Amino acid sequence: MSHPLFDLSGRVALVTGAGGGFGGAISKGFAEAGADLLITDINAETLRATEEKVRPIGHRVAPAVGDITDPQSIRAIFERLDQEYGRIDVLVTCAGPAWTTKPEDLSLDDLERTLKSLGIGKFYCCQEAGRRMLAQGRGSIINIGSIAGVTALGRGHIAYGMGMAAIVEMTRELSTEWSGRGVRANVILPAQVPNDNNKLNERMRVDPILRATFLRGIPMGRLGRSEDIVGPAIFLASDASSWVTGIVLPMDGGNLAKNAGGSHPGMPGETANL
Secondary structure (H helix, E strand, O other): OOOOHHHHOOOEEEEOOOOOOHHHHHHHHHHHHHOOEEEEOHHHHHHHHHHHHHHHOOOEEEEEEEEOOOOHHHHHHHHHHHHHOOOOEEEEEEEOOOOOOOOOOOOOOHHHHHHHHHHHHHHHHHHHHHHHHHOOOOOOEEEEOHHHHHHOOOOOOHHHHHHHHHHHHHHHHHHHHHHHHHHEEEEEEEEEOOOOOOHHHHHHHHOHHHHHHHOEEEEEEOOOHHHHHHHHHHHHHHHOOOOOOOOOEEEEEOOOOOOOOOOOOOOOOOOOOO
């Protein structure tokens, strides 16, 4: 029997990027916890796949194809939300494409597109949700960021890191402005979680050393799975976190806790005495 503090029955959640690994896992987890959903993604095919996984659980789910880099599309998504449910209790922002290029080669156009996607697009989703939540005096915003928002990854991730850092600070500002009016805002920072969207599996096939590079920084000894984000997301969406706001929650197998010069048992290539 689950604890009632984690029950999302009667709540409406909007999940962006619901066709992706994190968005799909969170959508299914929220439905299992009792929530009704509006799920959105730019890819109609992957969105449909998520809908097919969620609908048999038995709660309402409404799909809406949309592009969170386009303000007009975001407005249309929230208009659909108003028509379907007339309220929003939880927003999860998963979507956000980015471009990876060495700093000396990064074009301003690619930088602008990345910042628009990760910063402006997510902000506008939060603003639209926040206005509705403030009017009803209650709500939870969960932004999905990355450990790249608080530490450097290298490998051409400068635009990505700048965008993710914006998400972290945006979340802190929203929490400061809105939590006293009933709207909490938190951000989850995943580390390396291979899925079809971020193409990590493909990159590790091309560069076999990359997996060991990742694992040298993860004391838990494995890469992440999309399902790892479900528990933290349900916690932040539910009454279990009713006095939790403005937090930056790593979901990283211990990555951020470990010093770059540190060692851990089972670390690939480690020869020093432990």
